[in-house]
Amino acid sequence: MSYSSSPDWADVEPIPQEDGPNPLAAISYTDTYSEAMSYLRAVMSANEYSERVLALTKDRLEKRDMEGANFEDWGRVKAIQSEDIV
Secondary structure (H helix, E strand, O other): OOHHHOHHHOOOOOOOOOOOOOOOOOOOOOHHHHHHHHHHHHHHHOOOOOHHHHHHHHHHHHOHHHOOOOHHHHHHHHHHHHOOOO
16 A cells, blocks of 8 residues: 555655664665655654554554564554554
8 A cells, every 4th residue: 555645644744764864774675664654653753543543553564565563563553452443
């Protein structure tokens, strides 16, 4: 899924990763992973807990091309579930 072309995400301004001018160890992420993370950063920055954030988080955890999914994602799922959103 492309978040940038989805009407459900049109109101979100993605926040790209900023490693600075001289990163110690730049990691080459897939475009899909980078896009999803940019949207995840934006909704986390806005402290948004919603169905679409849960869907984004689950998408990150389930897709093989996003193997960089980490424990922070699981924490986000738990937080959203604790808010009785799902």
